[in-house]
Amino acid sequence: MTTTVGKLIGVSLGxxxxxxxxxxxxxxxxxxxxxxxxxxxxxxxxxxxxILERAGLAPPxxxxxxxxxxxxxxxxxxxxxxxxxxASLAILREGIDLPFLVEGxxxxxxxxRHLERAIxxxxxxxxxxxxxxxxxxxxxxxxxxxxxxxxxxxxAIVPATIGLERLERLLTDFEIVVLMKxxxxxxxxxxxxxxxGLSHKAxxxxxxxxxxxxxxxxLGQLKDQEVHYLSLLIxxxxxxxxxxxxxxx
Amino acid sequence: MTTTVGKLIGVSLGxxxxxxxxxxxxxxxxxxxxxxxxxxxxxxxxxxxxILERAGLAPPxxxxxxxxxxxxxxxxxxxxxxxxxxASLAILREGIDLPFLVEGxxxxxxxxRHLERAIxxxxxxxxxxxxxxxxxxxxxxxxxxxxxxxxxxxxAIVPATIGLERLERLLTDFEIVVLMKxxxxxxxxxxxxxxxGLSHKAxxxxxxxxxxxxxxxxLGQLKDQEVHYLSLLIxxxxxxxxxxxxxxx
Numbered sequence: 151m152t153t154t155v156g157k158l159i160g161v162s163l164g165x166x167x168x169x170x171x172x173x174x175x176x177x178x179x180x181x182x183x184x185x186x187x188x189x190x191x192x193x194x195x196x197x198x199x200x201i202l203e204r205a206g207l208a209p210p211x212x213x214x215x216x217x218x219x220x221x222x223x224x225x226x227x228x229x230x231x232x233x234x235x236x237a238s239l240a241i242l243r244e245g246i247d248l249p250f251l252v253e254g255x256x257x258x259x260x261x262x263r264h265l266e267r268a269i270x271x272x273x274x275x276x277x278x279x280x281x282x283x284x285x286x287x288x289x290x291x292x293x294x295x296x297x298x299x300x301x302x303x304x305x306a307i308v309p310a311t312i313g314l315e316r317l318e319r320l321l322t323d324f325e326i327v328v329l330m331k332x333x334x335x336x337x338x339x340x341x342x343x344x345x346x347g348l349s350h351k352a353x354x355x356x357x358x359x360x361x362x363x364x365x366x367x368x369l370g371q372l373k374d375q376e377v378h379y380l381s382l383l384i385x386x387x388x389x390x391x392x393x394x395x396x397x398x399x
Numbered sequence: 400m401t402t403t404v405g406k407l408i409g410v411s412l413g414x415x416x417x418x419x420x421x422x423x424x425x426x427x428x429x430x431x432x433x434x435x436x437x438x439x440x441x442x443x444x445x446x447x448x449x450i451l452e453r454a455g456l457a458p459p460x461x462x463x464x465x466x467x468x469x470x471x472x473x474x475x476x477x478x479x480x481x482x483x484x485x486a487s488l489a490i491l492r493e494g495i496d497l498p499f500l501v502e503g504x505x506x507x508x509x510x511x512r513h514l515e516r517a518i519x520x521x522x523x524x525x526x527x528x529x530x531x532x533x534x535x536x537x538x539x540x541x542x543x544x545x546x547x548x549x550x551x552x553x554x555a556i557v558p559a560t561i562g563l564e565r566l567e568r569l570l571t572d573f574e575i576v577v578l579m580k581x582x583x584x585x586x587x588x589x590x591x592x593x594x595x596g597l598s599h600k601a602x603x604x605x606x607x608x609x610x611x612x613x614x615x616x617x618l619g620q621l622k623d624q625e626v627h628y629l630s631l632l633i634x635x636x637x638x639x640x641x642x643x644x645x646x647x648x
Contacts, residue, residue: 162537164421170531173425174418255533257540257547280541282419284504284531288411291506292529298506302560306573308553324555 156242158266158276160256161249162283163198165380167359168205170284178249178281179207184241186214187251188234188261197380198251204361214241214248218261228268235268242269242276253380255285259309259330287328290355290382293365298384299326310335310383314342321346321387329383336377340369343385351389356381405491407515407525409505410498411532412447414629416608417454419533427498427530428456433490435463436500437483437510446629447500453610463490463497467510477517484517491518491525502629504534508558508579536577539604539631542614547633548575559584559632563591570595570636578632585626589618592634600638605630 161178164170179185179202187196202209216234221227241248256262257280266278287307291298299305303325308317310332317339320327332339332354343349354366356378366372410427413419428434428451436445451458465483470476490497505511506529515527536556540547548554552574557566559581566588569576581588581603592598603615605627615621 169423170421172419255537263546282533282537282541288504288531292531297512302558304557306555
């Protein structure tokens with residue numbers, strides 16, 4: 151007798167534009183018997199699910215909504231992952247493959263591997279895979295009209311929470327610095343960039359690829375604004391220097 | 400009288416698996432009247448073009464092969480870009496949109512923006528756009544079985560040419576270091592990682608998504624081997640430390 155257990159699949163959807171889905175994601179989701187997706191609040195919206203709505207891709211009859219609150223308390227988080235893992239495992243054990251929807255890329259500041267780990271703690275034999283996708287800094291770069299990085303350039307990608315002191319060092323040491331989820335620090339970061347004469351070398355991108363997408367190069371206007379938590383800042387901090395002989399400007 | 404000039408489009412194809420093409424890339428290339436792609440040698444193979452062959456996507460009757468040799472001499476390179484720009488411009492001025500094929504992502508260590516600049520130097524009115532795609536570190540992470548970065552982690556992406564001294568500092572300062580195009584430095588880098596006790600925290604990935612793909616975690620075996628130039632190394636240098644409370648291991 152063979153028991154076939156389903157496979158867990160982290161499906162990267164890209165940051166927002168349904169045209170940025172990969173063919174792999176599209177065909178997998180079109181044929182899947184069940185989709186799982188995370189919500190931050192019970193009954194709340196899912197950013198990933200909304201991308202598929204815009205894509206015109208209808209969910210299968212069966213769906214699994216997993217509650218991952220945006221909290222930092224590890225014990226509470228573990229409890230939520232455990233609950234999500236149990237619900238996922240029940241479906242996998244019916245022999246159903248379970249795609250888990252991820253906005254952006256499932257390997258890039260995403261929840262997927264936490265869910266995978268929690269499931270493996272319950273059943274180490276569960277197979278899994280990740281379908282890679284368009285990560286938000288690449289989407290933002292495409293919209294910005296210039297390369298993210300080139301030639302011999304070095305790139306640092308950091309959460310905005312690293313603090314201003316370390317950020318200042320990175321701006322010296324790296325040709326390009328990407329600040330992820332910049333919202334909580336935006337005003338301070340803009341002030342720092344202005345002081346360093348770098349504010350015109352930065353690009354702010356919010357919800358790339360969605361109908362609410364914004365690309366802002368005049369950072370001053372952002373200082374008093376509320377921005378979305380899915381926003382990032384690309385700083386070409388060495389722009390105009392001769393560090394790279396073949397650079398265009 | 401309206402003259403319609405074509406648009407230049409940098410089309411990211413991802414690093415190798417034709418299933419990793421985006422829907423945007425697929426539909427654009429399916430309908431395009433002409434494709435352009437780069438070769439390093441006259442009459443040579445194109446890595447990007449090979450991805451589309453594996454995808455079963457046939458080129459349109461008209462194609463433009465652009466010669467970008469792998470050299471560092473800036474004046475020679477500029478001459479090649481200029482020649483490529485003139486050939487591209489002739490097609491754009493016929494009113495034909497011109498997709499330029501890029502392996503990986505067109506914003507990520509790619510030639511596309513050089514071509515765009517060279518064309519704009521001849522005609523500043525030419526419109527262009529980039530379709531983002533799967534960048535190789537994200538594809539490599541998907542294959543590696545773990546996230547590239549997570550939570551409060553910081554990520555440095557650098558060409559292997561930065562040198563061992565700077566690399567050693569990055570391994571201290573960043574949770575994750577990605578070394579792009581690691582071939583010329585591979586033996587020295589492995590020796591450094593072994594000395595620092597980090598070699599078991601590194602993953603080598605070569606030609607992700609192609610039939611020749613390799614994922615190697617036992618780095619010692621690579622020391623005497625010739626590897627492909629499209630290869631990278633991901634080092635989770637702080638693995639096992641308590642830097643991130645919610646990390647799985």
